[in-house]
Amino acid sequence: MGEFPLLFVFSLLFSILPISPARDGIALNDTLQEDETIISSGGIFEMGYFSPNNSLNRYVGIWYKKIPVKTVVWVANREVPLSANASSVVLRIINLSQLALLSDNNDVIWFANMSLSRSVQNPVLQLLDSGNLVVRDGGDLNPENFFWQSFDHPTDTLLPGMKVGFVTGHEVYLTAWKSDDNPAPAEYSVHIDNTGYPQGFVMNGMAVTYRSGPWNGVRWSGVPMMDKNPIYTYALVINKHEVYTSYSLNNNSIISILVLTNTGFIERLVWVGGMKNWITFGKFPTDSCDMYRACGANGICNIYNFPICGCLDKFLPRNQEAWNIADYSGGCVRRRGLHCNNGTDIFVKYPGIKLPDTKYSWYDETMTLQECEQVCLKNCSCTAYSRLDIRNGGSGCLLWFGDLIDIRKLSDRGQDIYIRLASSELDKNTTHGFLNGSKRKHGNKSELLAASLSSVMGLILVGLSLMFCLWRKKTEVLHDHEFELPIFDFPTIARATNNFSADNKLGQGGFGPVYKGVLENGQEIAVKRLSKASVQGIDELKNEVIFIAKLQHRNLVSLLGCCIQREEQMLIYEYMPNRSLDLFIFDHEKKKLLDWPKRFNIINGIARGLMYLHQDSRLRIIHRDLKASNVLLDIDMNPKISDFGLARSVGGDETGADTSRVVGTHGYMSPEYAVLGIFSIKSDVFSFGVSLLEIVSGMRNKGFSLKDQYHTLLGHAWKLHGDGRSAELVDEHIVAEPDDLSQVLRSIHVGLLCVQQYPDDRPTMSEVVQMLTHDAVLPEPKEPGFFTGRPLSASTQASSSSSTQPAACSINEVSLSLVDPR
Incomplete structure (x- = not known):
């Protein structure tokens, strides 16, 4: 009986205590x-x-x-x-x-x-x-x-609620398995590109294989089947700090996932319990027309035609012989060239398409379609526009600059785009454009009247633009494309700058002074005024016009217009409140304002701006004078590359050239350029690498000094990297979160890859952008260029075809011109 109470207690405890769940x-x-x-x-x-x-x-x-x-x-x-x-x-x-x-x-x-x-x-x-x-x-x-x-x-699977894009300071993206047996990352990956208006990409390494089309408020515009369905709902979130897409399931009893396969397809899978298997609800790319750039620039793909590639109406194949043998890579060109300065260009409607690549585009969610047309008409680099947000009844203005890439005919739920054409393409019976094989649509009288008034106004503007157009060298005109630049009168600029008051002076360059101004409508501007004593300045000013007027990118400074009156020659730019980057990173107090996220955003912005110049602009442009003082900062500390006075363009597939006139700034020029006069896109990569290391360290490459044999910031950084002590290079004012440290060290590694001695060893800017935002293993950097402050190494001189020593360089911040005695 004495054991009974004890057994009772144990029984009671086991009945009260729950069985531990998994x-x-x-x-x-x-x-x-x-x-x-x-x-x-x-x-x-x-x-x-x-x-x-x-x-x-x-x-x-x-x-x-x-x-x-x-x-x-x-x-x-x-x-x-x-x-x-x-x-x-x-x-x-x-x-x-x-x-x-x-x-x-x-x-x-x-x-x-x-x-x-x-x-x-x-x-x-x-x-x-x-x-x-x-x-x-x-x-x-x-x-x-x-x-x-x-x-x-994530790996290869997007679950409900998971985000893909730019989230909390880093990029989130999918990577496919190498095979069904091997989950290691393959070459295929899924990204949200936010260079222009956001869109989704599937990439094979560095190459785009599929594009979703831009977000239109309901779905990715190139994926019609994403319209309302019983399974899932997509969303795109854009705010100051994040750009990402995600989806949610409309019914929690449904199991559905998105998977990137090892063959580069995105599959929407739904689990069907009765069949005990996954079924494919959707797959992208869906067909040959979904392959990126299938028909080249200004081409259109129609899966129901044979052949599937054609040119947009009013366009012709760029290379008819290649087109005849089904080589569509050259794309199409306008049948008649634009005449923007005459104000006689028109816009023609092309209905029912997948909107073109928005990598370099501009969007305003408040503008009407009519306002969108006027904004595009005033900018000669603007080639098309469309309304985007169909959720709000068609509001929103999306502008394209340059060639139109990756267009396809969508038989269902395609959208309309308005493409810029010469007014001579407007015939008696039509004011709307149409796609090859589609029916012509007749315009109404008001549209014809508007087109006529536009032509008349264009003729009036010809006289105002003539003097400006005379500046352009015949060899520097790209085909028959012209550009229009608003002209300000001298009294307006004088009033805006308080008669060029010394209090309004922002700085001084080889061309002359720069002043801050405020127009009568309250818009702040920066005025670059050519000095009467400047010899080099006139060439720089012409270069600025030739290049900047044709460029549109969020990381390039915008040219608003010009003022040419008698001896006065001025360029008008958007005003950048925080002025230039060098005023922050080299100032003991101001550098404290730049934490690591801000510095990394600046590094990324400069990289994307250079990538646009080298790869994606209509002109392949080599800046030749990239440095901290030529990077301007807007109100939100976003960077914009400025000062194209020394820039050069190269044609076709060329990536460089040589010159007997070496121009640039001591401390930023690559060895092959400073010594041999050979410049290329890799010269800009070198300058970017120098700038990156300066941003991270807060120290100048030029004038750097330590008590060892390395007399440049580049040499010091390389030595620290080799010793595994790169963290010692980081500016003491950078307070990086533990999660940021690997990003800081990775940036230093990328910078060292950019400043390697030989151009072929340096990455391209598109590769740099990928290196900065992805976690792939980086190659080890080789010895950097040591030309700054000392002769080139013996091995470098031996490999050169010239025994020329480095030309003497000025040590100030002014861009310089050097004649190389080759």
Whole structure:
């Protein structure tokens, strides 16, 4: 009888205590062993160790718990698999700041850094029902306060609620598995491009293979099947800090995912329980017309035609012989050239298409279609416009600059675009354009009257533009394209600058002074006034007009107009309130205002601006004088490249040239240019690398001095990198979060790749942009150019065809011209 009370107590305890459910995470001192899993609280997802298909390698991953077909949606150690004969491993949190996969002797096999903004004593790993693996503070009552999450580092699968794009300071993108047996990253990836108006890209390495079309308020405009459906709803979020897309499921009982396959297709998969299998609900690219740039510039693809490629109406093949043998890469050109300065260009409507590539475009959500037309008409670089936001009944203005890329005919839910043509293309019966094979539409009297008035106004403007057009050298006119530049009268500019008051003077260049001004409508401007004593300035001023008037990019300064009256010759620019970058990074007090996110944004902006000049503008332009003082900062500290007075263009597929007149600034010129007069896009890459290292370090390359044999910032940075001490280069005023440090060090690495001695070793700017925003392994940099402040190395001189020593260079910040004695 004495045992009865004790047995009763135990029975009572077991009846009261709940049976412990499967755990959904691990705590600080806990581990996930090879034979264990964790399961989300609702039993939807499971995490553990797995081997894909026929592979003997093992990985840590997440898959659907209740689906009998094992569907892995995320892999941790995708680049460092565990072999079949590997010793036992565990997953755990170490050092309060890292999620790590450890071997039995505590070697780190894989780890994920966490961004800790405060001290955390109780970090826990938790698998959520969304499929998101998160690390949070176990004592934090806010369940959404994550220090790290797998949703920020996806593999090949986009789950509901996951974001793709630019999120919290870094890019989130998908990468395909190499094969069904190997989850390592393949060449195919999915990105949101926000260079212009946002659109989705599938890329194979650096090459675009598919484009979604721009977002139109409801869906990606090139994907009609994304219209309202019972399964999912897409969204695009654009704000000051983020640009990303995501989707949500309309019915929680449905299981649907988006997967990037190892063959480069995006598939929408839906699980059908009755069939016990996934079915493909959609697949992109859908056909040959979905392949990026299938028909070249200004070409149009129609999958129902044979051949599928044609030219837009009023356009002709650029190379008819190539076109005849089905080589459409050259695209099409206008049948009749534009005459923008005459004001006689018109816009013709082309209906039912997938809108062109918006990589270099401009958007305003408030403008009407009529206002959109007027804005485009006033800018000779503008070649087309469209209304975009169909959700709001057709509001919003989207402008295109340059050639129109990647257009296809959409038989259902295509959109309209208005393309700029010469007025001579307007015949008696039509005011609307049409696609090849489509029916002509007749315009009404008001449209004809508007077109006539536009032509008359254009003739009036001819006289005003004539003097300006005489500036242009015949050899520098690109085909028959002209540009229009608003002309300001001298009294207007004099009033705006308070009669060129010394108080309004912003600076001085080789061309003359620059003044701040305010127009009568309140718009702030910067006025570059040619000095009467300037000899070099007239050439620089002409260069500015020739190049900047044709360029449109968010990271290039905008030219608003000119003033030419008697001896006065001035250019009018947008005013940049924060002036130039060098005033911040080299100033002991002002540099404190530039934290790492701001500096990284500046680095990225400069890189994208240069990429546009080298690769995507209608002219291939080499700046030749990129430096911190020629990078201007707007009110939000966004960078804009300025001063194209020394720029040169190269034609066709050329990427460089040589000259007997070396121009540029000491400390930023590449060795081959300063010594041999050979300039190329790689010369600009070198200058960018110098600027990048200056931004990170807060030190000038020119005049740099340390008590060792390295007398340039470049040499010092290279030495630190080789010793594994790159962090010592970082400006002491940069307070980088732990998560930012790898980005800082990666930027230094990219900078060193840009300043390598030989041009062929340097990356292109498009490669630089990818390196800065992606986490791929970088090659080791070779010795940088040491020409600044000392002769070139002996090996460099021996490899050169010339024994010429570096020409003497000025050590001030003024751009200089040097005659190379070759």
